[in-house]
Amino acid sequence: MQRKDYLQNPVEHMKITAPLTVDQLMRQFSGSGSFGAGRLAAACDVYEKMLRDKECTVFLALSGAVIPAGLKVLVSDLIRRRLIDVIVCTGASMVHDAIEAVGGRHYRSSWLVDDHELYKYHLFRIYDILVAEEDYIRLDYQLAELYSKIAEARKGEPLSSREFSWELGKYLSDPQSILRSAYEMDVPIFMPAVRDSEFGFIHWLHSSQQNRKNSLVVDAFKEVPEICDICNQSPRNGMIVIGGGVPRNTVQSAALASKKGMDYAVVITMDRPETGGLSGSTLKETISWGKVKDEADKVMVIGEATMVFPLMTASVMERLGAEFRRQPPLLLEGAST
Amino acid sequence: MQRKDYLQNPVEHMKITAPLTVDQLMRQFSGSGSFGAGRLAAACDVYEKMLRDKECTVFLALSGAVIPAGLKVLVSDLIRRRLIDVIVCTGASMVHDAIEAVGGRHYRSSWLVDDHELYKYHLFRIYDILVAEEDYIRLDYQLAELYSKIAEARKGEPLSSREFSWELGKYLSDPQSILRSAYEMDVPIFMPAVRDSEFGFIHWLHSSQQNRKNSLVVDAFKEVPEICDICNQSPRNGMIVIGGGVPRNTVQSAALASKKGMDYAVVITMDRPETGGLSGSTLKETISWGKVKDEADKVMVIGEATMVFPLMTASVMERLGAEFRRQPPLLLEGAST
Amino acid sequence: MQRKDYLQNPVEHMKITAPLTVDQLMRQFSGSGSFGAGRLAAACDVYEKMLRDKECTVFLALSGAVIPAGLKVLVSDLIRRRLIDVIVCTGASMVHDAIEAVGGRHYRSSWLVDDHELYKYHLFRIYDILVAEEDYIRLDYQLAELYSKIAEARKGEPLSSREFSWELGKYLSDPQSILRSAYEMDVPIFMPAVRDSEFGFIHWLHSSQQNRKNSLVVDAFKEVPEICDICNQSPRNGMIVIGGGVPRNTVQSAALASKKGMDYAVVITMDRPETGGLSGSTLKETISWGKVKDEADKVMVIGEATMVFPLMTASVMERLGAEFRRQPPLLLEGAST
Amino acid sequence: MQRKDYLQNPVEHMKITAPLTVDQLMRQFSGSGSFGAGRLAAACDVYEKMLRDKECTVFLALSGAVIPAGLKVLVSDLIRRRLIDVIVCTGASMVHDAIEAVGGRHYRSSWLVDDHELYKYHLFRIYDILVAEEDYIRLDYQLAELYSKIAEARKGEPLSSREFSWELGKYLSDPQSILRSAYEMDVPIFMPAVRDSEFGFIHWLHSSQQNRKNSLVVDAFKEVPEICDICNQSPRNGMIVIGGGVPRNTVQSAALASKKGMDYAVVITMDRPETGGLSGSTLKETISWGKVKDEADKVMVIGEATMVFPLMTASVMERLGAEFRRQPPLLLEGAST
Numbered sequence A, B, C, D: 001m002q003r004k005d006y007l008q009n010p011v012e013h014m015k016i017t018a019p020l021t022v023d024q025l026m027r028q029f030s031g032s033g034s035f036g037a038g039r040l041a042a043a044c045d046v047y048e049k050m051l052r053d054k055e056c057t058v059f060l061a062l063s064g065a066v067i068p069a070g071l072k073v074l075v076s077d078l079i080r081r082r083l084i085d086v087i088v089c090t091g092a093s094m095v096h097d098a099i100e101a102v103g104g105r106h107y108r109s110s111w112l113v114d115d116h117e118l119y120k121y122h123l124f125r126i127y128d129i130l131v132a133e134e135d136y137i138r139l140d141y142q143l144a145e146l147y148s149k150i151a152e153a154r155k156g157e158p159l160s161s162r163e164f165s166w167e168l169g170k171y172l173s174d175p176q177s178i179l180r181s182a183y184e185m186d187v188p189i190f191m192p193a194v195r196d197s198e199f200g201f202i203h204w205l206h207s208s209q210q211n212r213k214n215s216l217v218v219d220a221f222k223e224v225p226e227i228c229d230i231c232n233q234s235p236r237n238g239m240i241v242i243g244g245g246v247p248r249n250t251v252q253s254a255a256l257a258s259k260k261g262m263d264y265a266v267v268i269t270m271d272r273p274e275t276g277g278l279s280g281s282t283l284k285e286t287i288s289w290g291k292v293k294d295e296a297d298k299v300m301v302i303g304e305a306t307m308v309f310p311l312m313t314a315s316v317m318e319r320l321g322a323e324f325r326r327q328p329p330l331l332l333e334g335a336s337t
Helices: A003-007 A022-029 A037-052 A065-080 A091-101 A117-118 A133-154 A161-171 A178-184 A197-206 A223-233 A244-255 A282-289 A304-318 A330-336 B003-007 B021-029 B037-052 B065-078 B091-101 B115-120 B131-152 B159-173 B177-186 B198-209 B223-233 B245-257 B285-290 B306-321 B332-337 C004-006 C024-028 C037-052 C066-080 C091-101 C115-120 C131-154 C161-173 C176-185 C197-208 C221-233 C245-257 C284-291 C305-320 C329-336 D003-007 D020-030 D037-052 D066-080 D090-099 D115-121 D133-154 D161-171 D178-184 D198-208 D224-234 D245-255 D282-291 D305-320 D332-334
Strands: A056-061 A087-089 A124-126 A129-132 A236-242 A262-269 A293-303 B056-062 B087-091 B123-126 B127-132 B236-242 B264-270 B293-303 C056-062 C086-089 C122-125 C129-132 C234-244 C262-269 C292-302 D056-062 D086-089 D123-126 D130-132 D236-242 D261-270 D291-304
Touching: A003 B123, A003 B127, A003 C115, A022 A037, A022 B021, A022 B065, A037 A236, A037 A262, A037 A293, A037 B065, A037 B306, A056 A065, A056 A244, A056 C131, A065 A091, A065 A129, A065 A304, A087 A091, A087 A223, A087 A244, A087 C305, A087 D066, A087 D236, A091 A133, A091 A161, A091 A197, A117 C284, A117 C305, A124 A133, A124 C284, A129 B003, A133 A161, A133 A197, A161 A178, A161 A223, A178 B091, A197 C221, A197 C245, A223 C197, A236 A304, A244 A262, A244 C197, A244 C245, A262 A282, A262 A304, A262 D020, A282 A293, A282 C115, A282 C122, A282 D123, A282 D178, A293 C115, A304 B021, A304 B037, A304 C131, B003 C305, B003 D003, B021 B037, B021 B306, B037 B056, B037 B236, B037 B293, B037 B306, B037 C122, B056 B065, B056 C129, B056 C234, B056 D198, B065 B091, B065 B127, B065 B177, B065 B306, B087 B091, B087 B123, B087 B223, B087 B245, B091 B131, B091 B159, B091 B198, B091 B236, B091 D037, B115 C115, B115 D282, B115 D291, B123 B131, B123 D282, B127 B131, B131 B159, B131 C262, B131 D198, B159 B177, B159 B223, B159 D236, B177 C161, B198 D224, B198 D245, B198 D291, B223 B245, B245 B264, B245 B285, B245 D198, B245 D245, B264 B285, B264 B306, B285 B293, B285 D123, B293 D115, C004 D115, C004 D130, C024 C037, C024 C305, C024 D020, C024 D305, C037 C056, C037 C131, C037 C234, C037 C305, C037 D066, C056 C245, C056 D245, C066 C091, C066 C129, C066 C176, C066 C305, C066 D037, C086 C221, C086 C245, C091 C131, C091 C161, C091 C176, C091 C197, C091 C292, C115 C122, C115 C234, C122 D003, C129 C131, C129 D003, C131 C161, C131 C197, C131 D178, C161 C176, C197 D115, C221 C245, C221 D115, C234 C245, C245 C262, C245 C284, C262 C305, C284 C292, C284 D161, C292 D003, C292 D291, C305 C329, C305 D020, C305 D037, D003 D178, D020 D037, D020 D305, D037 D056, D037 D261, D037 D291, D056 D066, D056 D245, D066 D090, D066 D178, D066 D305, D086 D090, D086 D224, D086 D245, D090 D133, D090 D161, D090 D198, D115 D123, D123 D133, D130 D133, D133 D161, D161 D178, D161 D224, D198 D332, D236 D245, D236 D305, D245 D261, D245 D282, D261 D282, D261 D305
Parallel strands: A056 A087, A056 A236, A236 A262, A262 A293, B056 B087, B056 B236, B236 B264, B264 B293, C056 C086, C056 C234, C234 C262, C262 C292, D056 D086, D056 D236, D236 D261, D261 D291
Antiparallel strands: A124 A129, B123 B127, C122 C129, D123 D130
């Protein structure tokens, strides 16, 4: 590079007037450095491109407790407008969703409360969010019943975690539920570690009270071709990662195994790369594997997701218009049904 | 506490429609958990309270390279509307400001460039921001001349870093400059580590070419009573901290030394408390010292400042109205002049 | 508390002479603050207590890429001396182990290499560690053959991930392999997200070439009672967590579901609590759930595991003596076989 | 690079036997990945090289509260053996040292105590370390008296912060004190933000009770040529950075201003680069400025300093032998006296 090539893009200082819409602020962010604001502005651009690309399947990899913290309705709205086509998440996220769908609630409290007192009160803490054991128990009873019905209908035929998610969505009637919304919209939800959640423990309670032969079976590997086929059949693929962990790895591996490589990628995380963990690994690193293409539109936002993701979606929705709805890529339909 | 006391504040899930103004989004954030969005919403509320409190002096503690990254105009606008009353910052921040005020620029690049090539090109890197050595040199020449004038006018009488800042502001004519804006608006700028910047190195070059007796002298301790008097004379005090380090410590220590304790506090940082460093220390910890009052409105936002601070200011400006201007607390005038 | 109660434990400054054994240094660390050294010293004490408690089952929750980075032999040695009784890990960790067991290697490189060049060379990067695609392929062939044998022997009967791990261990002959060591020593290895790894993708390739009916089936939920029974039948339980994610959650949930609560806990992580993610959540938070007992010996070390965990083990091995071997708690035997 | 060039250095798995000396463990670390252990092993090598280089001046940049947390004696021992030649630190670090030198103590407590109760008890908290206000007051009285004596002796001639440090060291008699040890060993201590500490506040109290003309004056800029001359006259320079902030910037800037560039560099920090702050900036970035040479031996250890720094020193002392003492580079003597 020549010296002058480095000096092409002067920083444009933000000018904050009021009122600004979210997208107007993101436009101000786009001329700044990549410390945080510049990355967030770039993430809005990447998400917008994914959505305007009619042949792109949009994956959301979701970890952490962002659903109980306030993102449930945002995610279900994105599903209903098909601004997300596939979800890969922890079992816990969908447990949180299901708890609210059957009438439970999450409560804001403080991270400095007396945890032993909470223990005595049967209140569980997730940072500053509380949930009552009774809300878990209400869910447990309903799940046990549902498991019996599924097992009976399936006659021992194992489900994938995606099929299991849709069974849950079919059962739950709350229109704000992510599981319900995904079921209604044919959006697959994969839970590669579904066993590591209340869904797994209820299965244990349920099957120990009955003849195990009649219990529901989730085949751990059955979902692998399902998600790989989606990647494979879609002309282009994009991912938005919240957090990291197994969901991020699963989405990236699907892109690798299907020999496609992501065309668009946004990662929102607070993790750092130096520990060698997947969650903090850079998008640059994914190129070596073929998980994300070298030429992909991609950016990593170092920030907390309940702050960053709504900013991104509010900005992009503003660009696309309130009425914007997407149709999923044609090839996907076959895969998800 | 009773069990039911913990269950008073159910999470209100965000509902993102478009377009949303920044403040409308912050209102959506206020019902969520304190992972990030909830803290940011709380920070907007605290800043609004500071500004509506006519007897509160608002301190901005500024570290890191946020000025070259895009916050220069935002900060100078805040000064001109007196939404900030006092600044405490590193010398480097004001060097960045001065470089642009005398015609230099900062450029957006990448954090993955070849640093040895930059070295050969005399381009300096701050994460993804570049600045050319020639822009430093242009500043150097002007500073050397200015130092002579100040030294002559002062006749050996030492300056505080605050007086030095105002001398810089008097000299610079760029209305977007923070130093200039502060000078025009009687906003004191303290640089407790002023020596650790180009201001210090120019002094060395300048004084080594001349009879040292005639050189400008900055008295390191002279500013201590100046900032303590401001805290002391103000009925109430509030601080906004970007980053941490010496600026945060200086502001907090002024609140301690003047036996006032901050009444309002917002800290924006990515540092964590476990290393024992000041930058990541919690606001809870400051209570033990009397730096921040136990009953103060206070919140720490774990996030990057070029993203968080403009969000906060856009939201609060929207609440206060485009025409909102503050008058500094009366008692401050005597202190700063 | 009285004022004097706070002033009982003066900091004892470290005195570094040479040579010091690792444990001698840890003893020096024990008088210091809890920024890092004090926490590490406490972690040594907790692990020592776990090991000296003849009725304690020791769980290791393992995430991140610490096995290819250098901890493989350390972990297999711990298994062979029964200083670890149960492992819960990602599928990827055991893939890394298996790759080396069938003759592959991991290589040290740099995190600043050209990832597109690596892609063209079929070299995959994990931070600064490289692994060649050919080593994956060698494993793939062997796994495909093994899967057929297992499927045939099982006649459609699903395996738990623990049974699957032991099948792998039975097959691999490398005595330094973790999978092999665990198989020989009756140490269960649970992989709750086993599908999210090469083990899952090989299954896809394998089963797509054959009659699916004859393929190996891993029942996602089958391991739940297995791990809960271990917790339940053991008089006391302790956990060492490296990283976090699904492995940490699985171990903690087993303690919760079996209504035991961990009696000892060491968490080694770089994650922070404010995002609400499980990996960075505090041990204090686990008390509210009953995952860890309020009165448990517990400590969280904020540090990177390839540095922290060997320090801990070297220190504790020194205390226990080179010949120290543990017998697992009696009740465990029934559970793990 | 050829493909085979990437595959030259297979990971050597650590083998932990007992007892191991610290250096034996570091040797085990040297074959592992650069997640943490590999970086620490590299840092030991770099520090060893600095010390074996008879023409290298070793700078220690010190921030954070590591002195009260347990590193005081370690640092003063390093000074007495001249394993450190120059210190640059915050004022607070030397206040902590001075408090203990006049009979005060720091106490280990918890980061979860009631800070309002501490406030009422006049106990100040630094993460889990407590210090009593009375220990500050004892120091204050002695400093006020000392300031008068210095002012009288100096007759209005301003001091640099380095001269001020030596005046403190001359006054304090505790042989374990860092200030005392540095004074005895002619090791310069620079405090570029000396005003931001109890040293500054005492100055205010002291001078407000007296005729200001007779008060001690610290010239903020006077130290600039002092530290630059040391860099300039030393054939080679090395730095060890604990934390970051102003001390790191000051050392790096001295290397830049003297047109030398560091030949060796170890940075120990938990900060990350993406915020653009100096503390987390990479050593790669410093190359663009000429602060550290492209060809320098350099490594950044992502870890907490009270854990990492003693490990490094114990390992290196073991390599050099218990009797190893260094002579400072000859040229330094003139500069520091």
